[in-house]
Amino acid sequence: MSHSKMIASLFAAAVFACIGCGPSGPEMGHVFGTVTYEGKPLPTGTVSFVPEKEGLPMAYAQIQADGTYEASTKSLGRGVPVGSHRVMITAMTDGGSGEGGNLIQLIPTRYGGDRMSGLTAEVQEGENKIDFLLEK
Amino acid sequence: MKRSRGFTLVELLVVIAIIGVLIALLLPAVQQAREAARRMQCSNNMKQLGLALHNYHDTYGRFMSGGWDIDGIAGYSMGWVPRLFPFMEQGARWDAMESLNNNYVITRSPFRYHDQDNPIFGAAPGLWCPSSAIGDVASDQTPTSSLPYQDIQGSLHYRGCSGSIDVDYQAGSSSGREYSASGVMYPKSQTRIGDIIDGTSNTILLGETSSAEGWSVSSPTIVSGLTGLKPWVLGFYRYSSTSWLTIDHKTIQFPINYQGQFGYNLTPYASYHPGGAMFAKCDGSVSFFAETMSLDTLKYYATRKNGEVISGQ
Numbered sequence: 001m002s003h004s005k006m007i008a009s010l011f012a013a014a015v016f017a018c019i020g021c022g023p024s025g026p027e028m029g030h031v032f033g034t035v036t037y038e039g040k041p042l043p044t045g046t047v048s049f050v051p052e053k054e055g056l057p058m059a060y061a062q063i064q065a066d067g068t069y070e071a072s073t074k075s076l077g078r079g080v081p082v083g084s085h086r087v088m089i090t091a092m093t094d095g096g097s098g099e100g101g102n103l104i105q106l107i108p109t110r111y112g113g114d115r116m117s118g119l120t121a122e123v124q125e126g127e128n129k130i131d132f133l134l135e136k
Numbered sequence: 137m138k139r140s141r142g143f144t145l146v147e148l149l150v151v152i153a154i155i156g157v158l159i160a161l162l163l164p165a166v167q168q169a170r171e172a173a174r175r176m177q178c179s180n181n182m183k184q185l186g187l188a189l190h191n192y193h194d195t196y197g198r199f200m201s202g203g204w205d206i207d208g209i210a211g212y213s214m215g216w217v218p219r220l221f222p223f224m225e226q227g228a229r230w231d232a233m234e235s236l237n238n239n240y241v242i243t244r245s246p247f248r249y250h251d252q253d254n255p256i257f258g259a260a261p262g263l264w265c266p267s268s269a270i271g272d273v274a275s276d277q278t279p280t281s282s283l284p285y286q287d288i289q290g291s292l293h294y295r296g297c298s299g300s301i302d303v304d305y306q307a308g309s310s311s312g313r314e315y316s317a318s319g320v321m322y323p324k325s326q327t328r329i330g331d332i333i334d335g336t337s338n339t340i341l342l343g344e345t346s347s348a349e350g351w352s353v354s355s356p357t358i359v360s361g362l363t364g365l366k367p368w369v370l371g372f373y374r375y376s377s378t379s380w381l382t383i384d385h386k387t388i389q390f391p392i393n394y395q396g397q398f399g400y401n402l403t404p405y406a407s408y409h410p411g412g413a414m415f416a417k418c419d420g421s422v423s424f425f426a427e428t429m430s431l432d433t434l435k436y437y438a439t440r441k442n443g444e445v446i447s448g449q
Contacts, residue, residue: 046396054430060350060395074350074395074427075411090397092311094357099211099282100373100381101362103312103399112389112399114431115302 026056028079029123032070033131035089037107041067045091045106047132049080049121050114056081063091080123087119088112089132107134171267175409178265178293178344179422185262185294186341186416188224193329195223199341199418202296202385203323203372206242212283214241215371215384216321217263217292224262232256247369248283257289257369264291267408268346274367276348278360289367293346293407294416296321296385300435301402303442309379312362312400316387318439320418323372323380329418333441336418340437343405344413345386350395362400388438393427 031049035042047069049059059080061069072078091106110116111134121130143151193199200216218241221230233240233256247257259272270276270291277286299318306322308314320327320341332339348365351358358364366383373381382401390396392413394404405425407413412426415437425434436444 044397046398048390048394048396050391050431054433055428057428058391058394058431062396074393090399092397092399094361100375101312101400103310105311105399109311109314109399113301 025076026081027125028076029082029125029128031080031123031128031130033129034067035063035069035132036067037134038136042091045089048088049085051081052084082123082125085121085123086114087121088114088117174266178267178414181262182294182342182414182416182422184224186420188220189341190420191223192220197328199320199327201325202298202321202382203374203380205324205377210374212370212373214369216296217368217384226260229256259290260368263368265293265344265346265407268293269408270365274365276359277364286367289369292368292384293344294342295345297340297343297438298322298382298385298387300438301387301389302435303439309375313375313379313381315380315382315401318442320440321385331440332418334439338437338446339418339440340415341418342416344407345403345405347406347408358397363398363403388435391431391434392425
């Protein structure tokens, strides 16, 4: 085998070794917005997106001090899988580590259940601004 | 033409390239094999705990309770774990506790301030997942005035399942004390195998909670507070006969590997195993549940007699 042929085959092998599988997975949409409770922004808490379709990852968002949130998944990074989701929101503060504990709920606990909250989200590809207006 | 006996440069390069590719293929596989071994060990831990709970059932005719309703006893009490020691070859540990004080496990939380040179309350074999970064003692806990030694007491990475938050909800006297009585292990439970009408292979007995990743994002006390992964000496806290803090057994409200805030009795199941956590079912089998398992299915597995049909997983 001539040297140039050998070098060419080496190069081809290197190219094949470098070609991996690109990122695959469900289509994602960027989801962000504001959560308010009785008209005021919620200062803390978690928004969870529970997909209706089996096998998709759940997406979570931590509510910032100004009430805004931006959702991401643990395995796929920023965004929420496209499709319909049930949404649950929990918001609480720990009232200190005293004997037996003391938990303060900032919103009614029904919002923390995916079947009880009554909140849903329809996520499309691209930008999705979804605001949640919670009431007592 | 006279051929030289050595290698040419190109031949050498080809050999090095081939060896490099083989090593590159092998190295990640070695790491995966290590994780697979740890996962198998974790699965074995759960299997042993499941068998011990079955032995307990054979002796007492019911599964271990989540909390004992003994009037006048309040405070942090020991739960199912120390009560299971005689059934999992840790009888010496049990005897050592009894020798410190009669009826040690039902006396109000004496372990809290106990001499910490005493190894009784340290790491116990089979109660912690080898994949977990937390380790064999509850190292992510911060000592407080009421729990001064919790960071050096033994880890507990396997917790009983009280059921699904959607079924048989018990509100408790205030926020943080809610739990479900739809599972196998909950305060005052006396579940027999015959009570598990959904079928023992469709009902969770224990679940793995060995990771607190993603919990402290917005509330630092979630990890080290009462929601966190407390050591095995902390079982439950009885406020009244209808109001409980459940530390060694949990109600399912959130999916596996949930990231965010949650109440005291609703700590989600989570682990360092990639993509899910281990669960022991009431038939004694241990399965790996993926974190993408639908929340409904997880809740169906949590209830003992709600009649849901679980599609193949």
